[in-house]
Amino acid sequence: MNSRRIVCFVISMLMSTVGHAQTLRLGVAANFAEPLKEISKRYQQQTGITTTLTVGASGTLYAQIQHGAQLDVFLSADSERPQALVESGRVGSDDVMTYAIGRLAYLDRDVRAPGIHDLQTYALAPGTRLAIANPRLAPYGRAAKEALHTLTLWPNLATRLVTGKNVQQAYQFYATGNVDRALVAYSQVYHLKKHVHLIDASLHQPIQQQLAITAPQDNRAAARQFVAFLLSDETQQWLAQRGYQPVGDEYQ
Structure with missing residues (x-):
């Protein structure tokens, strides 16, 4: 037991x-x-x-x-x-x-079945904005920052992040069309059939x-x-x- x-x-x-x-x-x-x-x-x-x-x-x-x-x-x-x-x-x-x-998920409005390679590709594209929860305040934001560091994407994206005070607000930035990409809680989007990629748990604590x-x-x-x-x-x-x-x- x-x-x-x-x-x-x-x-x-x-x-x-x-x-x-x-x-x-x-x-x-x-x-x-x-x-x-x-x-x-x-x-x-x-x-x-x-x-x-x-x-x-x-x-x-x-x-x-x-x-x-x-x-x-x-x-x-x-x-x-x-x-x-x-x-x-x-x-x-x-x-x-x-x-x-909790599990972390990547949302990408431009890709029907995104993978981690899509996050890596778009992170290098000029003008890309990515929504995450504030890493200083929210555990999902901290996990998002850790994942981006692990993928060596943080230096490219740090100045282009749109941060919400919590993971709900980060998702709202995506849902309302303010950004086209986001790292949010998988529990918020597990029911969606498209545009969602479950982040490997090994990429963050x-x-x-x-x-x-x-x-x-x-x-x-x-x-x-x-x-x-x-x-x-x-x-x-x-x-x-x-x-x-x-x-x-x-x-x-």
């Missing part, structure tokens, strides 16, 4: 103690908001426990928690903020775990999306039950069909 299954088994033992009238307060990074809405709906159908979602940038949610915001589970787009909560003493190390692995259980004592059992549901094989395989890589032992 792998470590994720062990975690889920242990946490699931709490289920019999959780009342069905509770409401869980979930803070979630924008890139994971849509999947979480569906997961929360399924969770409520199985348990009767309702959820409320606060959607925002990981850094903003982290700051709100540090200033006393009442959230039961914080689902970050990265691992830095949950780990910072551990370092500050806000949560214990066993309250933090990886819940999804894993995009580990971690959560932190920040619930007060009276809601901790319900929060842990929700986390068990999120980490279950069924939910992880559902996420795999929507552009995320399932969590494995190597990321725990």
Whole structure:
């Protein structure tokens, strides 16, 4: 039995103690908001426990928690903020775990079935603009920068990037026609049949999306039950069909 299954088994033992009238307060990074809405709906159908979602940038949610915001589970787009909560003493190390692995995708409006060679070709063309999330603020932006460095394209593109404050805004630059190429989250575009290339994960560091259980004592059992549901094989395989890589032992 792998470590994720062990975690889920242990946490699931709490289920019999959780009342069905509770409401869980979930803070979630924008890139994971849509999947979480569906997961929360399924969770409520199985348990009767309702959820409320606060959607925002990981850094903003982290700051709100540090200033006393009442959230039961914080689902970050990265691992830095949950780990910072551990370092500050806000949560214990066993309250933090990886819940999804993000993947990066290349969008190219001019090519129906683009490959990495198309990114390399257009990066050298005069006037090419490429949208990415801000590498200083967003994990998908950082992964995009790492991939471009690995491909030795960063020097050519660094001054021609159109940066969004998050990966949603980077995608919007492409969707609205402001740019013809972008590096975005695969979960945003997995359903598209054309113009998408899944970036090889070896070109950048894993995009580990971690959560932190920040619930007060009276809601901790319900929060842990929700986390068990999120980490279950069924939910992880559902996420795999929507552009995320399932969590494995190597990321725990």
